[in-house]
Amino acid sequence: MQRLRIDYTLCMEEALGPTHGLSRYLVEALRLPLEAARTHLGEQRRAGGLQWMDLPRRDPADLLEFAAWSAGRFDDVVVLGIGGSALGTKALSNALLRPFHNLRSADERKGAPRLFVLDNVDPDEIVGLFSLLDLRRTLVNVISKSGTTAETMAAYLVARKLFIDVVGAAALPQHLVFTTDPLGGVLRKIGRQEGIPLFEIGSGVGGRFSVLSPVGLLPAALAGMDVPGLLAGAAEMDAWIGETDVISSPAFVFAALQFLHYTRNKRRSSVMMPYSHALVDVADWFRQLWAESLGKAVDRRGRTVNVGPTPIKAVGATDQHSQVQLYVEGPDDKVFTFLRVEQFDHTVIIPELHADEHAIAYLGGTSMAGLLNAEQEATAWALAQRGRPSLTITLPRVDAHSVGQLLYLLEFATAVSGELYDVNAFDQPGVELGKEATYGLMGRPGFEEIAERIRRGSGDEDNSRLYRLE
Amino acid sequence: MQRLRIDYTLCMEEALGPTHGLSRYLVEALRLPLEAARTHLGEQRRAGGLQWMDLPRRDPADLLEFAAWSAGRFDDVVVLGIGGSALGTKALSNALLRPFHNLRSADERKGAPRLFVLDNVDPDEIVGLFSLLDLRRTLVNVISKSGTTAETMAAYLVARKLFIDVVGAAALPQHLVFTTDPLGGVLRKIGRQEGIPLFEIGSGVGGRFSVLSPVGLLPAALAGMDVPGLLAGAAEMDAWIGETDVISSPAFVFAALQFLHYTRNKRRSSVMMPYSHALVDVADWFRQLWAESLGKAVDRRGRTVNVGPTPIKAVGATDQHSQVQLYVEGPDDKVFTFLRVEQFDHTVIIPELHADEHAIAYLGGTSMAGLLNAEQEATAWALAQRGRPSLTITLPRVDAHSVGQLLYLLEFATAVSGELYDVNAFDQPGVELGKEATYGLMGRPGFEEIAERIRRGSGDEDNSRLYRLE
Numbered sequence: 001m002q003r004l005r006i007d008y009t010l011c012m013e014e015a016l017g018p019t020h021g022l023s024r025y026l027v028e029a030l031r032l033p034l035e036a037a038r039t040h041l042g043e044q045r046r047a048g049g050l051q052w053m054d055l056p057r058r059d060p061a062d063l064l065e066f067a068a069w070s071a072g073r074f075d076d077v078v079v080l081g082i083g084g085s086a087l088g089t090k091a092l093s094n095a096l097l098r099p100f101h102n103l104r105s106a107d108e109r110k111g112a113p114r115l116f117v118l119d120n121v122d123p124d125e126i127v128g129l130f131s132l133l134d135l136r137r138t139l140v141n142v143i144s145k146s147g148t149t150a151e152t153m154a155a156y157l158v159a160r161k162l163f164i165d166v167v168g169a170a171a172l173p174q175h176l177v178f179t180t181d182p183l184g185g186v187l188r189k190i191g192r193q194e195g196i197p198l199f200e201i202g203s204g205v206g207g208r209f210s211v212l213s214p215v216g217l218l219p220a221a222l223a224g225m226d227v228p229g230l231l232a233g234a235a236e237m238d239a240w241i242g243e244t245d246v247i248s249s250p251a252f253v254f255a256a257l258q259f260l261h262y263t264r265n266k267r268r269s270s271v272m273m274p275y276s277h278a279l280v281d282v283a284d285w286f287r288q289l290w291a292e293s294l295g296k297a298v299d300r301r302g303r304t305v306n307v308g309p310t311p312i313k314a315v316g317a318t319d320q321h322s323q324v325q326l327y328v329e330g331p332d333d334k335v336f337t338f339l340r341v342e343q344f345d346h347t348v349i350i351p352e353l354h355a356d357e358h359a360i361a362y363l364g365g366t367s368m369a370g371l372l373n374a375e376q377e378a379t380a381w382a383l384a385q386r387g388r389p390s391l392t393i394t395l396p397r398v399d400a401h402s403v404g405q406l407l408y409l410l411e412f413a414t415a416v417s418g419e420l421y422d423v424n425a426f427d428q429p430g431v432e433l434g435k436e437a438t439y440g441l442m443g444r445p446g447f448e449e450i451a452e453r454i455r456r457g458s459g460d461e462d463n464s465r466l467y468r469l470e
Numbered sequence: 471m472q473r474l475r476i477d478y479t480l481c482m483e484e485a486l487g488p489t490h491g492l493s494r495y496l497v498e499a500l501r502l503p504l505e506a507a508r509t510h511l512g513e514q515r516r517a518g519g520l521q522w523m524d525l526p527r528r529d530p531a532d533l534l535e536f537a538a539w540s541a542g543r544f545d546d547v548v549v550l551g552i553g554g555s556a557l558g559t560k561a562l563s564n565a566l567l568r569p570f571h572n573l574r575s576a577d578e579r580k581g582a583p584r585l586f587v588l589d590n591v592d593p594d595e596i597v598g599l600f601s602l603l604d605l606r607r608t609l610v611n612v613i614s615k616s617g618t619t620a621e622t623m624a625a626y627l628v629a630r631k632l633f634i635d636v637v638g639a640a641a642l643p644q645h646l647v648f649t650t651d652p653l654g655g656v657l658r659k660i661g662r663q664e665g666i667p668l669f670e671i672g673s674g675v676g677g678r679f680s681v682l683s684p685v686g687l688l689p690a691a692l693a694g695m696d697v698p699g700l701l702a703g704a705a706e707m708d709a710w711i712g713e714t715d716v717i718s719s720p721a722f723v724f725a726a727l728q729f730l731h732y733t734r735n736k737r738r739s740s741v742m743m744p745y746s747h748a749l750v751d752v753a754d755w756f757r758q759l760w761a762e763s764l765g766k767a768v769d770r771r772g773r774t775v776n777v778g779p780t781p782i783k784a785v786g787a788t789d790q791h792s793q794v795q796l797y798v799e800g801p802d803d804k805v806f807t808f809l810r811v812e813q814f815d816h817t818v819i820i821p822e823l824h825a826d827e828h829a830i831a832y833l834g835g836t837s838m839a840g841l842l843n844a845e846q847e848a849t850a851w852a853l854a855q856r857g858r859p860s861l862t863i864t865l866p867r868v869d870a871h872s873v874g875q876l877l878y879l880l881e882f883a884t885a886v887s888g889e890l891y892d893v894n895a896f897d898q899p900g901v902e903l904g905k906e907a908t909y910g911l912m913g914r915p916g917f918e919e920i921a922e923r924i925r926r927g928s929g930d931e932d933n934s935r936l937y938r939l940e
Contacts, residue, residue, distance in 0.1 A: 003940060005938065005939065005940040006938065006939040006940070007937065007938045007939075008937045008938075008939075009937040009938070011937070012937055082787075082788060082791045083788075083790075083791025083792050084791070086788075087792065098598060099594055099595050099597075099598030099599070100598045100599065100602055102573060103572060103573065103602055104602070119788050120747060120785070120787060120788050120842075121787060121838045121841050121842050121845075122745075122746060122747040122748075122814070122838070122842060123814045123815075123816045123817065123818040123837070123838040123839050123842075124569055124747060124748065124814050124815050124816050125569050125747035126816075126818055126838060127569075127815075127816040127818060128568060128569030128570045129569070129570065132570055132573055132574070146829075147829070147830070148829040148830060149791075150833065150841065150845075151787055151788075151791075151841070151845075153830045153833060154820050154833050154838060154841055157820050157821050157823050157824070157830070157833060157834065158818060158820060158821065158838075160821070160823055161821035161823060186824075186827050186829055186830060189827075190824065190827075207791075248939060249939075250939050253939060268738070268801060268803060269739070269780060275592075276592060277590060277592040277594060277595035278592075278594065284792075287792055287793065288791070288792035288793070291792060291793050291795060291796035291800075292792065292793075292795040292796065294796075294800075295795050295796025295797075295799055295800035296795075296799050296800070297798075297799035297800075306799065306800060306801050306802065307800065307801065308796050308799070308800035308801065310739060310782070310796065310800070310801075310803075310804075312780070312782060313783075315590070317552075317590060317591060317621055318552060318553070318556075318589050318590050318621075320553075320901065320904060321552045321553025321554070321619075321621075321677075321758070321901070322553050322557065322754075322757055322758035322761060322762060323757065323758070323761050323762075324900065324901050324904060325761060325762040325765050325766075325898040325899075325900040325901050326761035326762065326764075326765025326778050326780065326900075327765075327900075328767075328900035328901070328903070328904070329765055329766050329767035329776065329778070329899070329900035330761075330764075330765035330766070330767075330776060330777065330778035330780070331738060331776050331777065331778065331780075332776065333738060333780075334780075344592070344593045344594050345593075345594050345597075346593045346594050346596075346597040347593065348593040348596055348597060348628060350624050350627050350628060351627050351628065351630070351631035353627050353630055353631060354627070354656075354660065357656050357659075357660075358915070359616075359617070359618040359656055360617070360618060360623045360627070360656060362909070362912060362913060362914035362915065363620065363623060363624050363627060363912065364627065366912055366913070367593070368591045368592070368593040368596060368624060368628075369593050370912070371591050371620065371621070371624055371908075371912060372590075372591045372592060372593075374908050374911035374912050375591075375620075375621075375904075375908050377907075377911060377924065378904045378905075378907030378908040378910075378911055378924070379904045379907075381904075381907050381924050382903040382904035382907055385903060428795040429795075429799070430794065430795040430796075430797075430798035430799035431790065431791070431794050431795050431798070433798070433852040433855060434790060434794060434798070434845075434848045434849050434851075434852035435848075437847075437848030437849075437851050437852055438841075438844050438845050438848040439832070440848075441844035441847060441848055442832060442833065442836055442840070442841060442844050443832060443836070444832035445828070445832065454847065454848070454851050467477065467478045467479040467481070467482055468475065468476065468477045468478075468479070469475065469476040469477075469478075469718060469719075469720050469723060470473060470475040470476070
C-alpha cells in the first residue's frame with residue numbers, strides 16, 4: 001500500500017525568505033525537544049497511559065460481528081454523540097461512503113443503512129431527523145464515556161421514548177447499542193440492566209483520540225466501511241512515525257513546523273484546507289483535536305500561559321472565493337495545511353464546448369481533478385509569494401488505508417505538540433465552568449449557586465441592560 | 471413583525487473589567503468616525519455606487535414569475551456557483567427550508583424541488599451529484615458575474631454536455647437559467663444567443679453582497695421560500711439602521727465593537743457561533759463577507775496595513791465539545807458573536823425517564839430549546855468569567871423576515887467596518903495572483919509566463935525537493 005506524502009518546502013526560507021520562512025537549522029534545533037518528546041511519549045505508552053496509540057492493533061472482530069448481525073435489519077443508523085463521539089464518525093463517513101450516501105436508494109447503497117450523526121439539541125433538527133425514520137428499522141448508537149453528557153443524554157431520552165412508543169420497551173435491546181466507559185457510568189449501568197449491547201471506549205482513550213476505537217469504528221462497520229483497512233493504515237503510520245529519526249518522522253515534523261510558526265512567527269492560526277470533498281470533515285475533526293488538546297491556560301509546571309493555536313477549517317477550492325483574499329493580504333498570522341488527493345475515484349473530462357469563447361475554452365479537454373489540484377498548487381504558490389507558509393499532505397487516493405494513516409498521523413502529531421508546548425494534551429479543564437453553568441440554568445440539583453451567580457449578572461445589574469439594541 | 475435584538479453587555483467593562491472590556495466612553499469616542507462613515511456611505515449610495523443597499527426594495531415579480539413557470543416542471547434545482555454565488559443560497563436554504571429538505575419525499579416537500587449547490591470541482595462529488603438527478607426533470611442555475619469563474623464554468627460545461635446528451639441541445643433553454651452581469655460577460659452572450667433565461671446581478675452588487683439579488687433570491691423562489699418576507703425584513707433593518715443615532719444603530723454598533731476589540735485588544739479573530747441548526751450556514755456566508763471585505767494589504771491611502779479580522783464559524787452547542795476549551799483558556803484573541811433563537815418551530819420536551827439516575831434525571835421535563843439556550847447563556851457567561859467578550863444577536867424566530875434582517879445587518883456592518891479600517895470593502899485584489907497561477911497551470915493562453923515561474927519553483931530548485939517526507 002502507498003503512503004501519504006508530506007511536502008513542507010513552502011514552510012522554509014528557501015521558498016519564503018529568511019523573515020517569513022523557517023531555516024533547516026531552526027528545525028534541526030528542535031531535535032533535542034523532539035527526541036525528549038519521543039522518549040516521554042514512549043514511556044507513557046509503555047506504562048499503559050496512551051491506549052489510543054494501541055487502537056490500530058485492536059482486533060475489530062467484535063465490531064464486525066455486531067455489524068454482521070445488524071446487516072439487513074436496519075434502514076437507518078443514528079449516532080447520538082457530540083464532540084469526539086461525533087466528529088470521527090462524520091470524518092470517516094464523509095471520506096469513505098459514496099458522496100450523497102444518504103440520498104441513495106437501498107439498492108445503490110448495497111444494503112448499507114443510511115447513517116446520521118445527531119450532535120446537537122436543536123429541537124427543529126431533532127424533529128426533522130426523527131420524522132425521516134421508520135423506528136422499527138432504525139438502530140441508535142448512543143456514545144458517551146460518562147453517560148452524563150447533557151446533549152447526548154437528552155437526545156437519548158427522546159429516542160428512548162419514541163422507541164418505547166413504537167417498538168415497545170421489550171424491544172429496546174434490538175434498537176439501541178451503547179458505546180461507553182468500560183468500568184462505570186450511567187450508560188453502562190443501564191445497558192447491563194436492560195441487556196442493551198455495550199461497546200467500550202478504553203480507559204486511556206480520550207474522546208478526541210477515539211476515532212479508531214468503537215466510537216468511530218462501530219458506526220463505520222455498521223455502514224460497511226473497511227474497518228480493517230483503516231486500522232492497517234493507522235498501524236502503518238504508527239510504524240513509520242516510530243521507525244524514523246525525529247527530523248524525518250511525519251508526526252514530529254508536522255508538530256515541529258506548526259510549533260515554530262506559532263512561537264517564532266506568532267502565527268496563531270492553523271488553517272487546514274482539504275482540496276477534496278471526501279476530506280472536508282477531517283478538518284472539522286482536526287479542529288477539536290488541535291484546539292482542545294493544545295488550548296490551555298496553564299502549562300505542565302502550573303505557569304499561566306494561555307497558549308494554543310486556533311485551528312480553522314477551510315475548503316479548497318471553494319474558500320478561494322471566500323477566505324483567500326484575507327489569507328493572502330491580511331495579517332501574516334496563519335500557517336496552512338493543504339490536503340490533496342492524487343487519484344480520485346472518477347475521472348471527469350471537461351467537455352470541449354463554446355470553443356470560440358477564449359475565457360472558458362481553455363478548460364475543454366482538461367480534467368476536473370487536474371483543475372482542482374492546479375488550484376491547490378496555485379493557491380499555495382500565491383500564498384508563498386506573500387511569505388505565507390504552507391505544507392501539503394498528499395493522499396495517493398481516499399480510501400480506508402490512507403484515511404487511517406492521516407488520522408493517526410494527526411493524533412500523534414497532537415501528542416508531540418503537547419510536549420513542545422509543555423501542556424497536558426489530554427485534559428480539557430476549561431469546559432467545566434460552562435457545563436456547571438448549564439447544569440445550574442437547567443435546575444440540576446447541586447448547582448443552584450452558580451445559577452444564582454449567572455442570574456445576578458456579571459456586572460452592575462442596572463447598567464447591564466443598557467447595552468441592548470432592540 | 472418583531473425585530474431581532476442585540477445584547478452587547480458582555481463586551482463591556484461592567485461585565486469584563488477594564489482590561490478586557492470596553493468602556494462606554496470608548497464606544498462613544500467612535501461617534502465621529504461612525505458619523506463620517508454614515509455620511510460617506512450615504513454619499514456613495516446616493517451616487518448609485520452601493521446598489522446592494524437598494525436590493526430590499528427591488529420588485530421580485532420577475533423571480534416569482536419564473537418560479538411559477540418552473541413549478542411542477544422540476545424535481546431538482548442545481549445551483550452552479552462559488553463564493554458569493556453559492557454561500558447566500560446555502561444560508562437561505564438551510565435557514566428557511568425544512569431540515570433535511572432534500573431527504574424528503576415530493577409530497578412532504580409540497581412539490582418544491584430538491585435544491586443542491588455545487589460550489590467545487592471535485593470530480594467524485596460532481597459524479598455523485600449528477601448520478602442522483604433525472605436531467606429531464608432538472609433545472610440548473612449557473613451563477614457567475616463575469617462568466618469566466620473557472621470552477622463554475624467547468625461545472626457548467628459538464629452539465630451542458632449531459633443535458634445535450636439527455637434532453638438535446640434544443641431543450642437547453644428549458645433546463646438552464648443564467649444569473650450574470652447586466653452588461654457583458656460570456657454567460658450573458660451565450661444566454662442571448664441561445665434564448666436561455668437571464669437574470670441580472672446589478673452592476674454595483676459585488677458577489678458577497680448579492681444574497682438579496684437574483685443570485686440568492688432566484689434559488690430561494692424556485693424552492694418556495696418567502697422572498698417578499700426576506701426583502702421586507704431587510705428593508706426594515708435598513709430603516710432601523712438609517713433612522714437611529716450611530717451609537718444605537720445596530721450595524722454601526724456591531725462594526726464599532728468588532729473594530730475596538732480588534733484594534734484596542736488585538737483580538738484578531740471573530741467567531742460567529744449560531745445556537746440554531748437553521749442558522750449554521752449564515753456563519754459561513756458571513757465568513758466570506760467579513761474576510762474578503764476587510765482582509766486587505768493596503769488601506770485607501772495606499773499604505774501597507776495587512777489588516778483584517780479572521781472570521782471563524784463555530785456551531786453551538788456542538789463546538790462546546792470541540793472549541794470552547796481553546797476559547798476559554800487559550801489566547802484572548804477572539805471576539806464572539808452568538809446567534810440565538812427565541813422561538814423554535816417545534817417544542818420537544820425531554821421525557822422523564824431513568825428518574826433514579828440523578829446525573830440525567832434533571833433533564834426530564836425540560837425542553838430541548840431550553841437546554842440549547844441555557845448552553846448559549848452558560849457559554850457566554852463562562853467566557854466572560856475569563857474576560858472574553860461576546861455579543862448575542864437574538865432572532866425572535868427563524869423565518870424569512872428575521873433572516874432578511876440579519877443578513878442585511880451584517881452586510882451593512884461590513885460596509886461600516888470598511889470605513890473604520892479605512893479599506894476598500896468592495897474589492898478583492900489578493901485573489902488575482904492565485905487565479906492567474908491556476909490559468910497558467912491549466913494552460914490558458916496568455917498565462918505561460920506565470921506557469922513557468924511556478925514550475926521553476928520558488929526557491930533553490932535542488933533544495934526544494936528535500937523538504938519532503940514519503
